[in-house]
Amino acid sequence: MIIDTATGDVTRHAQSNQAYTDEQFREILTEAGFENVRLLPSLIGVVDESQSTNLVVVGEKP
Structure with a gap:
């Protein structure tokens, strides 16, 4: 959550x-x-090894 201290507005994030x-x-x-x-x-x-360990997913959309 982000709370604006000036206004008290609360912004929720998930x-x-x-x-x-x-x-x-x-x-x-x-x-x-x-x-x-x-x-x-x-x-x-x-x-x-110079790249992250994230998976790369590749596909083709006809």
Whole structure:
């Protein structure tokens, strides 16, 4: 929450995360109409220690 001390206004913020398995990612994206869904370990497609450990998901929407 952010509280404006001058006015007393309260702004609420929220965030949530959902973890998916690789197969769940593929299934969700395929059901949404994506094709050729690929899960990569980095932006260059192979493990790269100079990049974060975030997953890269690539798909094509016809």
